[in-house]
Amino acid sequence: MNLNLTLLAQIVVFFILAWFTMKFVWPPVVKALDERAKKVADGLAAAERGKQDLELATKRSADALRAGKEKSAEVLGQAEKRAAQIIEEAKAEARVEADRVIASAKVEIEQESLRAKEGLRDQVAALAVAGAEKILRREIDAKAHAQLLSAIQQDL
Amino acid sequence: MATEEAVAAHGTTAGPTAGEYITHHLTHFNGTGHAQASIVDFQVLNLDTLFFSLGLGLLTVLVLAFAARRATSGVPGRFQAAVEILVEMVSEQAKGIIHDARSRQFVAPLALTVFIWIFLMNAMDLLPVDLLPRIWELIYGAAGGDARHAYSRVVPTADLNATLGMSIGVLLICLWYNVKIKGFGGWVHELFTAPFGKHWALAPVNFAMQMIEFAAKTISHGMRLFGNMYAGELVFMLIALMGGAWVAGSGATGPLLWLGHILAGTAWAIFHILIIVLQAFIFMMLTLVYIGQAHESH
Numbered sequence A: 001m002n003l004n005l006t007l008l009a010q011i012v013v014f015f016i017l018a019w020f021t022m023k024f025v026w027p028p029v030v031k032a033l034d035e036r037a038k039k040v041a042d043g044l045a046a047a048e049r050g051k052q053d054l055e056l057a058t059k060r061s062a063d064a065l066r067a068g069k070e071k072s073a074e075v076l077g078q079a080e081k082r083a084a085q086i087i088e089e090a091k092a093e094a095r096v097e098a099d100r101v102i103a104s105a106k107v108e109i110e111q112e113s114l115r116a117k118e119g120l121r122d123q124v125a126a127l128a129v130a131g132a133e134k135i136l137r138r139e140i141d142a143k144a145h146a147q148l149l150s151a152i153q154q155d156l
Numbered sequence B: 001m002a003t004e005e006a007v008a009a010h011g012t013t014a015g016p017t018a019g020e021y022i023t024h025h026l027t028h029f030n031g032t033g034h035a036q037a038s039i040v041d042f043q044v045l046n047l048d049t050l051f052f053s054l055g056l057g058l059l060t061v062l063v064l065a066f067a068a069r070r071a072t073s074g075v076p077g078r079f080q081a082a083v084e085i086l087v088e089m090v091s092e093q094a095k096g097i098i099h100d101a102r103s104r105q106f107v108a109p110l111a112l113t114v115f116i117w118i119f120l121m122n123a124m125d126l127l128p129v130d131l132l133p134r135i136w137e138l139i140y141g142a143a144g145g146d147a148r149h150a151y152s153r154v155v156p157t158a159d160l161n162a163t164l165g166m167s168i169g170v171l172l173i174c175l176w177y178n179v180k181i182k183g184f185g186g187w188v189h190e191l192f193t194a195p196f197g198k199h200w201a202l203a204p205v206n207f208a209m210q211m212i213e214f215a216a217k218t219i220s221h222g223m224r225l226f227g228n229m230y231a232g233e234l235v236f237m238l239i240a241l242m243g244g245a246w247v248a249g250s251g252a253t254g255p256l257l258w259l260g261h262i263l264a265g266t267a268w269a270i271f272h273i274l275i276i277v278l279q280a281f282i283f284m285m286l287t288l289v290y291i292g293q294a295h296e297s298h
Helices: A006-135 A146-155 B002-010 B018-025 B047-069 B078-097 B101-126 B131-142 B160-193 B203-247 B253-295
Strands: none
Touching: A006 A146, A006 B047, A006 B078, A006 B101, A006 B160, B018 B203, B047 B078, B047 B101, B047 B160, B078 B101, B078 B253, B101 B160, B101 B203, B101 B253, B160 B203, B160 B253, B203 B253
8 A cells, every 4th residue: 555646647537537427428318317307297297188188088978979869869759750640641641542432433333333224224125125026016016106115115 | 276377477386475476466567567665656656556447437438428428318228227327326316415506517427437437446356366467467478578577456446546546536626615615715714713613712723623624534535445445355365365275285175275265255256246336335425425515614
């Protein structure tokens, strides 16, 4: 443990190294550390904000869902009502139509039966005349009795 | 083993005695070819101390500068994270002790440098005691020198010049901040009035106490580190000597001594890991504390 010039050299080296670290090492590292701390703080704040946003959005989407459900139920109800109404209308229409068809069918039947009666009367008259003819073959002169015959025919 | 190397290095028929081995390892390479004769001689320069101290100092600042250049505020790599842990640790300590933010701009980096630098210098103790000296002997011998004069001590902090140099550096910084914070007049006033109070009769006593305080702080600061590392180095040498005793021919106890070398060497090295970190940390903390005291007015 002798003292010599190394002592002074070490003092000089000590100061040079300290100066170098102060100048070139400490500031960038501390700057990086501070910046990272700020980034982390910002990140945490952003995460907090994001959480709040998410909560808000969840609430909003739940509201929207509920509104949509209500709306759809309402629409469904309206549609059902409308369908029932349409069916009722159709039923009524059908009933009217049916009545109409039945009425016209009845008229037609009336006419047809009238026509049939007419035909039948003609045939019966003809038959009666023919029968009378056969009975009265000789006595009856078609020409002389034509007027009478047609009168009979009319009565039948 | 160590003695074997020493024997080969000396190339003589008779190996060095234990005393010669220790003396050889405790002698600085100072260009004069022999150990310094007087206690204080400012003509002499310990080249080995200077070489390792400067080399490790450069390594410290270059590695730190490398980390600083690549430092990003994004996700740090392991290397950057390691440097950041150190910086954060020193920064926290500095904040706790020195309350002047402007002073910290210099003092905190200083403390970081001191910590890593002293740690590396202390860590030289963990290299095998004969490794670097033996390599140096080979180089010195090959260069045409007498290998017997190829002294080298690889632990700069086991040289009082280095540790006292650093503690005197700290003293100079303390004086600087004393003047800067209190003003030259204020500081001189404090020298004569603290710690016992303002009275003309107390002035000489106060001044003497202040001088003693500065001297005691500085000397104990340097001596503490030096003493720890010198003692540690010496124990490593003694352990190496114990193993070397086998080769020196001591019969059946030889293998046991060799085993003892391994066990004691391992134990002491593991324990020394604590010492080198602790002493580096203590030196750094005392640097901060002393500079912090220079900021306080009595």
